[in-house]
Every structure is written in structure tokens, then in C-alpha cells.
Amino acid sequence: MGCGAIGTQIALAIDSGKIPGTLTHVYDTSKDASSSLVSKLKNKPIIVENPHLLSSYPVDIVVEAASQEAVRNVAHSVLQNKRDLMIMSVGALLDESIYDILSEACEHFHKTIYLPSGAIGGLDTIKSVSDLLESVTLTTTKHPKSLKGAKFFETSKIDLEKITTQTIIFEGTAKEAVSQFPANINVAALLSLVGVGSEKTMVKIVADPNTDKNTHTIVAQGKFGKMSFNIENIPDETNPKTSKLAILSAIETLRKYCSSGISIGT
Numbered sequence: 001m002g003c004g005a006i007g008t009q010i011a012l013a014i015d016s017g018k019i020p021g022t023l024t025h026v027y028d029t030s031k032d033a034s035s036s037l038v039s040k041l042k043n044k045p046i047i048v049e050n051p052h053l054l055s056s057y058p059v060d061i062v063v064e065a066a067s068q069e070a071v072r073n074v075a076h077s078v079l080q081n082k083r084d085l086m087i088m089s090v091g092a093l094l095d096e097s098i099y100d101i102l103s104e105a106c107e108h109f110h111k112t113i114y115l116p117s118g119a120i121g122g123l124d125t126i127k128s129v130s131d132l133l134e135s136v137t138l139t140t141t142k143h144p145k146s147l148k149g150a151k152f153f154e155t156s157k158i159d160l161e162k163i164t165t166q167t168i169i170f171e172g173t174a175k176e177a178v179s180q181f182p183a184n185i186n187v188a189a190l191l192s193l194v195g196v197g198s199e200k201t202m203v204k205i206v207a208d209p210n211t212d213k214n215t216h217t218i219v220a221q222g223k224f225g226k227m228s229f230n231i232e233n234i235p236d237e238t239n240p241k242t243s244k245l246a247i248l249s250a251i252e253t254l255r256k257y258c259s260s261g262i263s264i265g266t
């Protein structure tokens with residue numbers, strides 16, 4: 001579900017055998033996007049007419065790489081149809097009612113939702129010390145063009161076109177960040193879910209016209225000590241909002257899902 005930057009690369013990884021699975025069906029609200037994806041593949045999946053059909057076939061897992069709205073509309077029915085689900089638009093899960101409904105559905109239908117680490121690392125360590133955490137902060141720096149189109153700019157006076165030096169665009173909680181920048185800061189949602197929650201995880205978003213990277217800096221402190229994690233991601237060529245690592249992390253999660261053998265890491 002979602003045939004953009006992430007969905008296309010996942011499909012190509014299945015087609016090339018890197019992920020040992022079969023891609024049977026795809027869906028995108030844009031027919032051009034789904035047709036363009038299918039045209040790139042040797043083994044052609046069926047394009048379905050509505051997203052609920054994806055889980056009506058006997059598949060093992062449905063992969064969401066579309067939008068928070070797609071998660072809100074389709075995630076529950078996927079679990080109800082007894083399919084596992086991988087979610088990239090993790091920001092949708094910061095709505096507690098959605099989180100609770102999906103979490104209960106996982107238990108009820110004995111299914112799992114997979115959230116790849118996306119564009120960051122360090123989630124394994126933060127997860128391990130979660131009971132001892134006192135603070136978690138995330139600073140994300142992107143080129144202004146990678147922040148374009150965010151809901152935040154509908155009401156803000158900041159004009160991205162006029163930014164000439166590093167400028168702090170937003171400072172606040174992960175909850176606010178994810179609602180104002182839904183396509184930019186899913187990583188804040190991931191950090192919130194494994195750490196101190198979305199009201200206590202603090203986020204700073206910086207626009208830097210002189211960078212060609214999507215940089216995420218995480219600092220976590222608590223009764224275990226202090227850790228910091230910095231990553232300078234190369235953005236995807238087709239969608240500069242999305243880092244190459246987010247795509248690779250989705251591919252690795254699915255590769256692991258489709259493989260047996262030794263599993264390394266927390």
C-alpha cells in the first residue's frame with residue numbers, strides 16, 4: 001500500500017530476490033504511481049482497486065508505505081483479516097485511540113505490527129533502558145525543500161524559500177511535531193513509542209539550505225547513563241523528505257520477516 005519512494009524500492013527488492021517473498025498485489029491512491037511501479041517489475045503484481053482488497057487475499061503481510069491516513073483507514077481491517085502489517089507512517093500511532101485499537105487487534109487476532117527503525121538507529125538501546133529513561137531529545141535537520149508542504153506552514157509565517165542560513169523551524173513535543181510534519185518526522189514517533197512517550201520526547205526541526213543530508217541527532221539520558229546517536233542520511237533521489245536508510249530499513253525488516261535463521265540484535 002503506497003507505491004512511492006519506499007514502496008517502489010521494496011517491490012524492486014522482492015523482484016530481485018533480495019527479499020525472499022512474493023509481491024502479489026499493490027495499491028496506491030494514484031493509479032499512475034501503481035502502474036509506474038508495476039512497469040519496473042519482472043514479476044507483475046495485480047493492482048487492486050481499493051486498499052481493503054490487499055488483505056482479502058491469502059497473503060502473510062500487508063506493507064504500508066503511504067500516509068498516516070492510510071494507516072487510520074486500513075490497518076485495523078488488515079489485522080481483522082488475520083494478516084500481519086508493517087507500518088512506515090508510524091506517526092499515526094501517536095493517536096492513543098488508534099494505538100490501543102491496533103494493539104488490542106494484534107492480541108485478539110494473534111497478529112503482529114512491524115515498525116522498522118526507519119531513518120534512525122539506536123532504538124534497540126533505548127528500548128532496553130526504557131524503564132530508566134529521564135529524557136529523550138531529537139534534532140532533525142533537513143534542506144528546506146525536504147520540509148516543503150508540511151501542515152505547519154499553513155499557519156506559520158516562516159517562508160522556506162527565504163531561508164539562507166540554518167534556522168530552527170519548530171521546537172516542541174513529538175506529538176506536535178508528528179501532527180505538524182506528518183511526512184517528515186515519523187522517527188520522532190518511533191522514539192516516543194520505545195522511550196518516554198510523545199508528550200515527553202522533545203523535537204527540534206532545523207531547516208538548513210546548505211545541507212544535502214537528512215540529519216537526525218538523538219540524545220537520551222537517565223539512570224543508565226547517557227547515549228547520543230547521530231546519523232547523516234542521504235535523501236532518496238525521488239523523494240528528498242525520505243532518507244535512503246528508511247527504505248533500507250524497511251527492506252531489511254521484510255527480508256527478516258521472510259527468512260529463517262539467526263536473528264541478530266535486540
Ligand SMILES: NC(=O)C1=CN([C@@H]2O[C@H](COP(=O)(O)OP(=O)(O)OC[C@H]3O[C@@H](n4cnc5c(N)ncnc54)[C@H](O)[C@@H]3O)[C@@H](O)[C@H]2O)C=CC1
Nearest residue numbers: 002004005006029065066067070088089118119183242246
Ligand atoms: N518510519 C520512518 O522512518 C519513515 C517513514 N516515512 C513515511 O513512509 C510513508 C511513505 O514514504 P515515501 O514512500 O517516501 O512517500 P512517497 O510520497 O514517495 O510515496 C507515498 C505514496 O503513497 C501514496 N498514498 C498516499 N496516501 C495513500 C493512501 N491513503 N492509500 C494508498 N496510497 C496512498 C501516494 O500517492 C504515493 O504514491 C510516508 O508516510 C512517510 O512519511 C518516510 C521516511 C521515514
Ligand SMILES: O=C([O-])CC(=O)C(=O)O
Nearest residue numbers: 119184185186187242243
Ligand atoms: O527519512 C527521514 O529522514 C525521516 C522521515 O522522513 C520521517 O521520519 O518521516
